[in-house]
Amino acid sequence: MLKFLCDIANKESRSCPLAQRFSKKQQAIADREQELLQIALQLVEAEGYANLTMDKLTAASPYSKGTIYNHFSSKEDVITGLCNTALRHEIHLFKKAALFEGSSREKALALHQAYLLSAKMQPILFSCVLTAKSPWVQEKSSPARIKAQQELEKEISDMVDQLLQNAIVINELRPKAGATVDLMAFAHWAISFGGIALLSSASETYSIDRLQGTDPFLYNLNCMLDGMNWLPLSTDWDYGQSWLRIEQEIFSAERQQLATALPEILR
């Protein structure tokens, strides 16, 4: 019950900050949940997943074990909580990306840059999203948190669909025979996800290590979108330039934040 109210309260406090539909007590509880997730994140960032322990979470917080179990039904529920934080951050960046002015394919590029950026800024949270989808985490998470997760995913999915739909309408994206919006949306996700996951978590791998200096992410996208028939093709347009423009016009703040101190591989 507590958990359910929390997620509502969190959502409300974002979408309409002035709403007073929840008591101070409920807001305080929601705040505490965010506080706990922040501490959990710090623990994981400091020493990896193995370091996330309900004992340590208790010790690092001002609350008791019982209180923490009032918020989270299990350790896995904490992970799903972190996943939802990641998705909210991702959505935030996606919304910024949607503001970029350019061709439909450039807008798609902006979404991919947002995705890449979300993974670079919070690599741990990024990996959380996949971890949270594994059956045994899913099984042990509370229904309320799973529901929140699905709603967040739907929101992202809708943004991608809309971009594709629009590109088709204005005739810049001309789908191959049999290519539905669903199929194309999945292709976008797969190429981006695959690239990020491999680059970030498999950096010790021979065939990835040798890539240093090039920009594999953009090359992958150029191939994929060319093959998808999204005009103008990369032979007719310099998407390296577009990439830089997006970086400067939309994500300069995030870039700067990254530049300070973060994993070497992905910078």
Next chain:
Amino acid sequence: MLKFLCDIANKESRSCPLAQRFSKKQQAIADREQELLQIALQLVEAEGYANLTMDKLTAASPYSKGTIYNHFSSKEDVITGLCNTALRHEIHLFKKAALFEGSSREKALALHQAYLLSAKMQPILFSCVLTAKSPWVQEKSSPARIKAQQELEKEISDMVDQLLQNAIVINELRPKAGATVDLMAFAHWAISFGGIALLSSASETYSIDRLQGTDPFLYNLNCMLDGMNWLPLSTDWDYGQSWLRIEQEIFSAERQQLATALPEILR
């Protein structure tokens, strides 16, 4: 020390089965290690990762804890051991794929089918490979096993490189400006890995669930390879047919094995 001999002994027993360069004792130890990994795999397959416990591994085996710690330096070392098993299986399928007779692009398709098949046949082992690359697993694994892992990865990487090199030589693959073999090899890996990882572990996700019935994997490949400029383009050749031919001529045994009983999503 025991661990190192084991990995050598395993390798030898594969590449030249008749070699008697190791004593019966050493072979027995190597066999026991495989036995332990088999048990570990069963534990994970039965109830997920959380179910893999050194206690349970001990209980499910005829050996004591001390003996198990003679083989594996830590729980993480067991995971890396499972990862290496997965890589060996992958290599086995890759070698079968290389036997397919067809154009260079069809041969590439055969490799991707092998990769997909390895993930479908042993989904748990597939996820193991990524898990094993995460820093905190890597850190706690024994040097010998990490070395074996790197050698296996190099072997796979070489097979892909060779295919690409050859396709360029016979002028069927005509790289875009600036596209090196490294870059293209990575693109192959990323699109395949991304597709498989999302399809297998995120099946509850809205934008993936709706894909049922289509063949997203092949669509992704067609786009990617068209964009990469690998002839003949998918507009000039029916790769759906090629896919089926590969299935029938190379992987009919694997297909049959899969057909019996396995996760619904990927069949």
Next chain:
DNA sequence: ACCTGAACACCGTTCAAGT
């Protein structure tokens, strides 16, 4: 109604004692 922390069953790892 919510919070607390002792209690319990289990887990990863080690090591003195055996063979």
Next chain:
DNA sequence: ACCTGAACACCGTTCAAGT
């Protein structure tokens, strides 16, 4: 030289007792 299992410190989860 290898095996054993008791022992230790730690972990996830619960719940009776408090406020």
